[in-house]
Amino acid sequence: MTGDAGAEPVVHFYFDFISPFGYLASLRIDELAARHGYRTQWHSFLTGVTIMKVMGLPPVPKTPLKSAYAQRDARRYCRRHGIELGRAFGQEPANPLPAGRIFHWLRAHRPDTAKPVARNLFHAYWIEDRDIGDLDVALGCAQAGGADIADLRAALDDGSAAALLREATDDAVAKGVFGSPFFRVGDEPFFGVEKMELLEEWLQQGPW
Amino acid sequence: MTGDAGAEPVVHFYFDFISPFGYLASLRIDELAARHGYRTQWHSFLTGVTIMKVMGLPPVPKTPLKSAYAQRDARRYCRRHGIELGRAFGQEPANPLPAGRIFHWLRAHRPDTAKPVARNLFHAYWIEDRDIGDLDVALGCAQAGGADIADLRAALDDGSAAALLREATDDAVAKGVFGSPFFRVGDEPFFGVEKMELLEEWLQQGPW
Secondary structure (H helix, E strand, O other): OOOOOOOOOEEEEOOOOHHHHHHHHHHHHHHHOOOOEEEEEEEEOOHHHHHHHHHOOOOOOOOOOHHHHHHHHHHHHHHHHHOOOOOOOOOOOOOOHHHHHHHHHHHHOOOHHHHHHHHHHHHHHOOOOOOOOOOHHHHHHHHHHOHHHHHHHHHHHOOOHHHHHHHHHHHHHHHHOOOOOOEOOOOOEEOOOHHHHHHHHHHHHHOO | OOOOOOOOEEEEEOOOOHHHHHHHOOHHHHHHOOOOOEEEEEEOOOOHHHHHHHOOOOOHHHHHHHHHHHHHHHHHHHHHHHHOOOOOOOOOOOOOOOHHHHHHHHHHHHHHHHHHHHHHHHHHHOOOOOOOOOOHHHHHHHHOOOOOOOHHHHHHOOHHHHHHHHHHHHHHHHHHOOOOEEEEEEEEEEOOOHHHHHHHHHHHOOOO
């Protein structure tokens, strides 16, 4: 089966670097899509905009009941999948702007490096517990992924990388994206890591 | 496998009668649990308390982005499972108090009728599009499920049914329950209809 479920065989994957479930989804989505002849397009966005500004909600770690549940659910997921996060829950999140800006500038201008760099950023934050909100840490992840640091510094300084992240977040909202991870096949939306099995059914048997 | 995942082989199923995904879960949960040697204990509660008062959030139908997603997700679920809801989304919900009070009074005093009556209430609301917030409609569902209407009227009049629903909702909050459906095996929580596959894995292979 290849691509029958959407206009083109692409799974759009939306995530925030500071979202634990976004990271966990990033470890599976490409392989899941490839099994059914789909490629993936990755989009970082800011849950600080979608959840807090557009939806008017507090972030999950500050939501009574849901906060404790989400932490427990993430730990259970990690045990099931044999993943050991290096970052403890309950800490203040990093500033997500450097990572998101770097990712979107690379996606626009050095597309072959965008996904490796995104993986480095995710890994640095969730496994190595490094502060990817620190520009030098984020640029180090970029460099290790093959990006040219001088180009990136210029794009971060002149605001063009920031503009790309803003546009990407606006576009995510326009497509109905709110939380991380979020997946889209054509205009069919799937929210949450627990929808990945349904997403796979959709790729294989959908649309229904 | 019978009962290894919890202190006793019981799946606790929490729902609000006015929650579409609560209804959809009610159609599967008993069979799912029975496949693994578990019985179910049903608990109705009020999402108006957990979501709005305890969590401080708006109800899903009034949450930007999530409202449209949840409707679409419910329709997709229904198509996949061959269910045709009689009630259109986007309407004002019924008053959930009569159904919840009736259910909890029956559970406490006529336990053999509680689940059949709950199924009647769910069916009346979600398939027949009847107003179960209307006391006569709700009592009709109770009567059709084998309950004695005179007993129920007395318990509704003297406040004892209302007290049971309040206690049940407080107990749900104390157990970390926030949305509908919610499942609990021992102290292991599962939120949402999309967690039913994971719940089944847990019954079969858990705890992990």
